[in-house]
Amino acid sequence: MRMQLSRSARDNLTAYTFLAPWLLGFLVLTLYPMIYSLYLSFTEFNILQPPQWIGADNYIAMFGGNDEVRADPRFMNSLWVTFRFVFISVPVKLMFALAVAMLMNQKLRLIPVYRTLYYIPTLLGGSVSIAVLWRRLFAGDGVINQILDLSFGIQGPAWISNPKYALSTLIILAVWQFGSPMIIFLAGLKQIPDEYYESARVDGAGPVRQFLSITLPGLSPIIFFNLVMQMITAFQSFTQAYVISGGQGGPLDSTMFYSLYLYLKGFGFAEMGYASAMAWFLLIMIAVLTAILFRFSGSLVTYGSGE
């Protein structure tokens, strides 16, 4: 006797066959690791011995410690360094991207060429090559200081090895890569009808007024999107801080990004329980910040009607 599968059962079977690799990957390589790392975050684990349950001690150490658990001020420092990096580099990068996109949006003939050239830093910026270059450009006797000296007579500091300035070189490197948001803004600006600006001019609105009442509202979904994506990416920055600081987050932990500290804890000191706690806190932090941005956007982001 042959089993007769119903049409919808057969459809489901076919679809799940197509979906099988992803589904398996999600369960084994994403969901299970998430649960496992949540468990590890409550343990002491050095990979060689089985994990030891220590309750919330890892989290307590991260946030000030108590009578039994010693506080880890390096964690708080890495959080602070990362916050400064994210909340300076992302807004500055987006402002740059928007300003350049608006300059280009005046129907310039060379837009395709400009777009290409301005994307080059983004294309290369994540590589070790550029990080190595940056380390030399901003050295005490590096090219940046030579240019400052030759053109303005300023004696620049030893950027990379001075704890006061080291983070700023990483911020500059991040801002330098504004190509992606610029291309997205440019595409968004093209969607705003010219007539809006013309009728605004007829009504006597100046450039500032036009920017505030037409450009910003028109672009707000895109600005919001860029903000969320860039923020999530920036929180996870690793390579550049690693290479520029020689893998140590120095000088004096001034470039100790969250990811870098997590890496050093987990794989340098083999404190994988602690590193897992850090990973989970990062996840929660990103989720909360994204949620806040979404809430906030409800009142500020205008989604166009139609289309």
Next chain:
Amino acid sequence: MTRRTRTRLSRAIANVIIIVLGIGMLYPVAWLVSASFKESNTIFTSPGLWPTAFTLDNYPEGWRGIGIVSFGTFFKNSFMISGLSVLANVIFCSLTAYAFARLRFVGRRVWFTIMLLTLMLPNHVTTIPRYVIFRAFGWIDTILPFVVPRIFATDAFFVFLLVQFIRSLPTELDESAYIDGAGKFGIYTRIILPLTVPALVTTMLFSFLWTWDDFFNQLLFLNSPDKYTVPMGLRLFLDSSGISSWGPMFAMSVLAIVPAFVLFFSLQKYFVQGIATTGIKG
């Protein structure tokens, strides 16, 4: 001043600002290339781009690497990992995307939402358990930790990109193929795949670039120099060679970014499309 001249003037100003700013932005890259042709002891004497003492020696000298392992090995390893990652992503992300975009099944909305959520997930929460798993399998120092996850379509970003693209395709072709007796797999290979080529090219491009530059995972999973990739080789070279060999260091840094340049300039259209339509991070 008439309206026309004002427009012209503002365009001219925009052009000048963009060009000046552009030169400033590209100067570091130009300096890197020029430094790779300078003798090491003249590199830091002036910020100028034109080499006073031009030399090609940095390239062969750098290529020799750290003695036992040359950059030839690093490039071979990088191309191997990136190439296989591209292949796996193209096949398995498109298979998954086809299911999400075209097939009807119980639980589709839930799984799709979960897939979108994994887009925002910081890798860190899966890194340590994955490391533990791969280590238990004996996969450290092999290409498997890079390639195997791709076979399970874990790069959700490309799944999302391809779903968006496939959804924009008209369904009439699927239907007529169905009437002609094609199964779901036939529709996927004969109708959907050929039409999805632009999005697949974008997938290939960014898969390649992100794998090529993915320093974090390479640092985690590769231990011995003969397994190192180009970024790892550069770092090793930086640590092991003294201050004297900046010329060869920069020469290899230039070679390391050549693949990205070549891809970018030959497939620009797909880059811009990919970024503008989906807002690729970067």
